[in-house]
Amino acid sequence: MTCYYNESMEFFYNRSNGESDEDLLESTLILGFVIGSLFCLFIFLSNALVICAVVRNRRFHYPFYYLLANLAAADFFAGIAYVYLMFHTGPVSKTLTVHRYFLRQGLLDASLTASVANLLVIAVERYTSVMKMQVHSTLTKRRVSVLIVGIWTVAAVMGATPSMGWNCICNISTCSVLAPVYSRSFLIFWAVSNLFSFFIIMTIYLRIYLFVKKKTQIISPHTTGSIKRSKMPMKLVKTIMTVLGAFIICWTPGLVVVLLDGLQCKSCDLLSMKKWALMLALINSLMNPIIYSRKDREMWKTLKSMICCISQNAFEKDHSKSISTRQSIITESGYCAEEQASS
Numbered sequence: 001m002t003c004y005y006n007e008s009m010e011f012f013y014n015r016s017n018g019e020s021d022e023d024l025l026e027s028t029l030i031l032g033f034v035i036g037s038l039f040c041l042f043i044f045l046s047n048a049l050v051i052c053a054v055v056r057n058r059r060f061h062y063p064f065y066y067l068l069a070n071l072a073a074a075d076f077f078a079g080i081a082y083v084y085l086m087f088h089t090g091p092v093s094k095t096l097t098v099h100r101y102f103l104r105q106g107l108l109d110a111s112l113t114a115s116v117a118n119l120l121v122i123a124v125e126r127y128t129s130v131m132k133m134q135v136h137s138t139l140t141k142r143r144v145s146v147l148i149v150g151i152w153t154v155a156a157v158m159g160a161t162p163s164m165g166w167n168c169i170c171n172i173s174t175c176s177v178l179a180p181v182y183s184r185s186f187l188i189f190w191a192v193s194n195l196f197s198f199f200i201i202m203t204i205y206l207r208i209y210l211f212v213k214k215k216t217q218i219i220s221p222h223t224t225g226s227i228k229r230s231k232m233p234m235k236l237v238k239t240i241m242t243v244l245g246a247f248i249i250c251w252t253p254g255l256v257v258v259l260l261d262g263l264q265c266k267s268c269d270l271l272s273m274k275k276w277a278l279m280l281a282l283i284n285s286l287m288n289p290i291i292y293s294r295k296d297r298e299m300w301k302t303l304k305s306m307i308c309c310i311s312q313n314a315f316e317k318d319h320s321k322s323i324s325t326r327q328s329i330i331t332e333s334g335y336c337a338e339e340q341a342s343s
Contacts, residue, residue, distance in 0.1 A: 110159030187262035
């Protein structure tokens with residue numbers, strides 16, 4: 001058995017008839033880089049604000065919001081993965097070493113796994129809370145911390161799996177088209193496991209919705225306090241259901257493309273579909289902070305106050321700097337006038 005760890009990615013791209021975006025016009029690559037950079041900048045800033053909002057506002061010091069902040073951290077990490085991808089794509093792709101290519105793809109895989117695992121944990125947390133008709137679960141901070149560490153451990157393992165041996169470097173007949181050093185069997189496993197996770201999460205939220213609907217129907221219209229309390233958990237459920245819906249819409253096309261590649265679909269134009277699927281995945285990390293602020297009034301108030309505070313501090317800093325500059329100019333002018341008078 002011959003292994004090709006010392007070959008560059010050009011060897012694998014040529015064998016798989018894959019495309020590294022090398023033939024794209026330079027203007028197209030520059031445009032894509034500029035748009036991608038703007039998207040990533042927004043992803044970094046918006047998700048960092050969400051994390052800071054959860055830390056700053058004591059009303060968010062509950063398991064649901066800690067997990068929501070961790071989902072924002074996964075989106076922030078996705079932004080890092082996209083930045084690394086932008087600097088290692090196009091003509092650069094074929095010059096990459098195998099290990100650097102594994103790093104490039106592993107970052108993307110880990111970010112997706114972190115998001116899916118986080119959504120699954122949030123779904124279970126919401127399910128246990130709603131079944132008890134509680135706004136927040138009774139999970140301790142220690143247990144939430146363990147869950148968050150577990151999420152990132154699973155993400156790291158899944159991102160590193162191809163580089164640890166589940167690849168086609170020693171059996172190049174099993175190489176895929178979209179990821180020339182990835183085994184087709186891994187792509188099938190990857191796509192099916194994520195799609196199955198989507199199905200489980202959707203099933204959990206369907207059960208939550210049916211349970212709450214049934215509960216609100218049997219509660220007497222005269223017990224307005226009970227109705228209010230029953231609706232409170234549903235607000236948080238609606239927020240995360242919107243996040244989940246956006247996530248599934250943005251990621252399912254990409255997973256289907258990966259699955260088709262694993263199944264060796266000859267008639268599918270996988271390479272052109274790949275670009276659109278990747279763009280959708282990037283948009284998802286951009287959408288989540290907008291959804292949080294639109295669906296959660298308290299989150300929006302906290303984010304708005306933080307933005308106003310940052311803007312005010314920047315203005316005061318610039319204003320004080322301009323005042324000090326003017327004072328130094330006046331002082332220097334006075335000193336020059338005294339010098340001229342004495343001479």
